Amino acid sequence: MSFLDKIAAAVTPAATDDQRAEARRKIQGLAAGEDWLAMIVQQHQRIESLFDQARTAHDAAGRREAVRALAKELTGHAMAEEAIVYPVVSEDSGKTHAAMAYEEHAMTKVQLAKLERMDPMGEEWREKLDHVCSAVQQHIYQEEDSWLPDLVEKASAEDKAFLNQRYAQEYARYCD
Template sequence: MVSTLDDTKRNAIASKLASIKLVQQLLIENEELFLRESTDSEISDRIRNFLEDDRKNLGIIETVIVQYGIQQEPKQTVQQMVEQVRKLMQGSELSFYEKVSQHELLKHQQVMSGLLVHKAAQKVGADVMAAIGPINPVNFENRAHQEQLKGILEILGVRELTGQNADQGIWARVQDAIAAFSGAVGSAVTQSSDKQDMNIQDVIRLDHNKVNILFTELLQSNDPQKIQEYFGQIYKDLTAHAEAEEEVVYPRVRSFYGEGDTQELYDEQAEMKRLLNQIKGISPSTSEFKDRIRNLMDIVGDHVRQEESTMFAAIRNNLNTQQSEQLATEFKAAKAKIQQRLGGTATGANI
């Protein structure tokens, strides 16, 4: 019986990711509310931009959680905090300035949570770093939003206290914040996404990178328990990935990728699953175990090369951006359901 990676550090990161997702959903709710309450066209335009970014970033966070492969609930304290803030935002006790001020604090919390997950991943494992990597642009974008919100708060605060518009110099600070973060930092991070969601090629490539790292970590380890745990994660990741592709991706691409090439992908994954189940019955302390793992790596490597070359090219040539992003959404949803069926939480889950 091979167990999945089950140390408490990985579960703690999973819970933090769930909390980040919950707060992100609250940020979106707040911004939708602000658009209804705002009477300033420039501030409304800025909030509209925040909302567009945050909706995209929610999709990235959901991708990271599925890629990570461990499902946890948000911390109870975070759930309680979100409910309290939601009630305040929907009520009439706070002024518009005070609501935006609370929102800026949430942005700060989101930045810190994202950075902590990144730093923790560096200590836990390279496969975790690969899984949570896409959250880094979200961290930078939230930081940029936070700077812009400070300028907006000055504008709203002056109006609340004096009933007059703030000096244009204050609004210029908002523009400076935008320029700073869309320049040195934004050019490498926020603009690289071009306001688009991940397409199916991006999501599949993330899976490929993570499992390659897991293979490397397994082969470098001499601890039978760690080897067993790494294989448990490989088993779950490859199984969920393969079944989601067979359910969502391959039927979609068959018409333009070709019957023969698509069937080859099905056949390769059938062989991969057969090997996974064979390896499951072998003791990780034997040399045979790693020999079979290397055999599995070769099969997976050939499969990956075919997908990332010819299948990806066929997708680019036959699906538009919206179709490719929609396929990614369907793939992630299917994979999340499969992970739950396989035992997506790390606590005491066995294969």
């Protein structure tokens, strides 16, 4: 853990498993009426599953394949959020949330690129994967606990229609 990571953890401690589960339960309830939000939650679940696949793969080829699938999913998800969701978050929920989200996405991409160049059977690889997973879990928690519910509450009907139409299109650009 870097010095900056330690400071960030002290200021905003990581959510517990129970807190993440409660946020997921609430966001799934909100997603029932919002197609764009349902897609985001499904992608969050897929991302979590891909971290598990990378962690449990038994050989180097399996770990590399899992990380490539994870990187593809995270990139498609991030690009759709950055292009479609975060501009609306910035307008309706706050520029600070959007700026933090963009930064977290960028750092995740950097860390995944490092992970791809490491020996997938080494301890350093496992530590890096765990570090990235922890950061992504915290990011997902922030989105599901406050940023996205806030957006559901504050976004206009026009913004929600835009999110419903464009989020799927933007995600498909990278992942279909």
